[in-house]
Amino acid sequence: MKILVSNDDGIGSVGINLLVEELRKVGDVVVIAPATEQSAAGHSITMKNPLRVKEHFVDNKFFGYAINGTPADCVKIGIKNILEEKPDLVISGINNGSNAAINVIYSGTVSAAREAAIMDVPAMAISVDSHTPKHYEYAAKLAKKLAKFICEKKLRTGTLLNVNVPDLPEEEIAGISVTRQGETRWDDFYEERIDPYGEKYYWLTGKMDYQDIENDRDVIALKNGYVSITPVHFDLTDFTMLETMKNWELDSIK
Amino acid sequence: MKILVSNDDGIGSVGINLLVEELRKVGDVVVIAPATEQSAAGHSITMKNPLRVKEHFVDNKFFGYAINGTPADCVKIGIKNILEEKPDLVISGINNGSNAAINVIYSGTVSAAREAAIMDVPAMAISVDSHTPKHYEYAAKLAKKLAKFICEKKLRTGTLLNVNVPDLPEEEIAGISVTRQGETRWDDFYEERIDPYGEKYYWLTGKMDYQDIENDRDVIALKNGYVSITPVHFDLTDFTMLETMKNWELDSIK
Numbered sequence: 146m147k148i149l150v151s152n153d154d155g156i157g158s159v160g161i162n163l164l165v166e167e168l169r170k171v172g173d174v175v176v177i178a179p180a181t182e183q184s185a186a187g188h189s190i191t192m193k194n195p196l197r198v199k200e201h202f203v204d205n206k207f208f209g210y211a212i213n214g215t216p217a218d219c220v221k222i223g224i225k226n227i228l229e230e231k232p233d234l235v236i237s238g239i240n241n242g243s244n245a246a247i248n249v250i251y252s253g254t255v256s257a258a259r260e261a262a263i264m265d266v267p268a269m270a271i272s273v274d275s276h277t278p279k280h281y282e283y284a285a286k287l288a289k290k291l292a293k294f295i296c297e298k299k300l301r302t303g304t305l306l307n308v309n310v311p312d313l314p315e316e317e318i319a320g321i322s323v324t325r326q327g328e329t330r331w332d333d334f335y336e337e338r339i340d341p342y343g344e345k346y347y348w349l350t351g352k353m354d355y356q357d358i359e360n361d362r363d364v365i366a367l368k369n370g371y372v373s374i375t376p377v378h379f380d381l382t383d384f385t386m387l388e389t390m391k392n393w394e395l396d397s398i399k
Numbered sequence: 400m401k402i403l404v405s406n407d408d409g410i411g412s413v414g415i416n417l418l419v420e421e422l423r424k425v426g427d428v429v430v431i432a433p434a435t436e437q438s439a440a441g442h443s444i445t446m447k448n449p450l451r452v453k454e455h456f457v458d459n460k461f462f463g464y465a466i467n468g469t470p471a472d473c474v475k476i477g478i479k480n481i482l483e484e485k486p487d488l489v490i491s492g493i494n495n496g497s498n499a500a501i502n503v504i505y506s507g508t509v510s511a512a513r514e515a516a517i518m519d520v521p522a523m524a525i526s527v528d529s530h531t532p533k534h535y536e537y538a539a540k541l542a543k544k545l546a547k548f549i550c551e552k553k554l555r556t557g558t559l560l561n562v563n564v565p566d567l568p569e570e571e572i573a574g575i576s577v578t579r580q581g582e583t584r585w586d587d588f589y590e591e592r593i594d595p596y597g598e599k600y601y602w603l604t605g606k607m608d609y610q611d612i613e614n615d616r617d618v619i620a621l622k623n624g625y626v627s628i629t630p631v632h633f634d635l636t637d638f639t640m641l642e643t644m645k646n647w648e649l650d651s652i653k
Contacts, residue, residue, distance in 0.1 A: 263584060
């Protein structure tokens with residue numbers, strides 16, 4: 146099994162290192178990840194600047210390729226230029242912090258997996274529900290098992306799995322829940338501050354404002370101690386609204 | 400009608416200027432747009448750096464606020480900190496180049512409108528199907544008419560309209576078509592080049608690889624000379640795959 150691994154926390158992060166260590170037990174792993182942290186990069190790609198590919202070493206041993214771009218760039222240039230053939234699977238993570246509900250939109254971790262799905266490569270994003278995880282190990286082991294599982298079960302073309310893992314020791318994980326994306330959003334605001342030169346600047350901060358209650362939502366599964374797995378695609382059409390709009394007399398305003 | 404206008408080509412672009420000129424005929428317009436071009440910014444937001452808000456003048460007249468961030472940042476800080484009350488509508492554009500099919504994922508223009516939808520504000524993204532448009536005028540007039548139309552018809556909370564306009568004179572526009580997001584993707588690749596210091600760099604380039612044939616797809620409507628309007632939301636759950644996965648025995652790998 147050939148696995149391309151990327152992330153959004155950067156190639157030097159703990160999460161990607163533990164993930165790679167575990168995945169190397171079951172497959173040929175190539176790491177192609179951002180040189181620097183790219184949290185909340187969304188699905189941005191680099192078009193107006195050139196990309197560089199640098200070999201990255203850990204303890205004088207080649208670890209992977211560091212790219213001066215976004216998570217989606219890494220997967221795109223990885224599959225197009227670095228790898229000789231398409232990988233069997235792309236895994237993005239392990240991310241510090243969950244990528245559930247509205248965070249699926251902002252997430253660089255998910256976008257790396259989504260770029261793979263766009264290129265018809267099975268993919269999975271994996272995140273731990275803490276910004277300072279204590280229990281990466283379980284997530285890494287689960288990623289390894291899921292890698293084999295996905296390759297057997299087959300995903301739909303264009304679909305990736307968005308996996309979120311509670312930051313709990315293995316024995317406290319309640320189970321694995323197949324979920325849909327929640328509607329929880331951020332209750333966020335910009336702190337206004339003054340820089341040393343007397344000029345104003347704004348810093349985004351806030352917390353999740355839980356709006357979900359149903360057990361089949363990603364954020365609720367996590368809260369209840371379950372691993373949440375959501376199948377995610379990239380057709381953003383709102384089909385309910387589409388039906389309504391068919392009755393709008395839009396030609397009247399042409 | 401209070402309208403917040405943003406874009407991804409930057410506050411100095413021709414498209415936003417023509418849009419604002421037209422919208423000022425029907426509403427109070429506040430412009431809050433990126434200081435510099437943010438094409439393909441996707442739905443990235445700025446969390447690890449501070450944002451600055453600068454007044455932007457055209458011919459010594461105040462035009463709007465320039466933000467050192469992404470399109471989504473502009474809408475977020477605009478609604479949270481700059482405007483005193485929520486606008487009735489957010490319009491993002493007029494973009495140079497269509498945002499149809501897979502480009503909906505990469506688009507900064509769409510993400511500005513999506514950020515508004517996340518904040519429960521009706522929104523629309525508008526793009527012209529050319530990187531060097533000759534016919535902005537019709538798109539600007541259509542945006543003005545649609546602004547009133549949307550406020551009467553009401554959008555579903557969380558849904559935005561993604562409007563793409565052929566680069567044609569008004570009399571050659573075939574009509575307005577309600578569409579779904581197409582499946583057309585990029586046939587793209589990275590050109591390998593050598594910089595003046597002898598080091599390799601990679602530049603993304605390519606063209607759209609049309610995979611759609613049906614008239615109800617955004618890219619096909621555009622090709623046929625129709626304005627394409629797609630309702631877009633941000634629930635990325637793949638419900639078809641979700642049903643399949645309910646039969647996966649995932650607890651066996653817990």
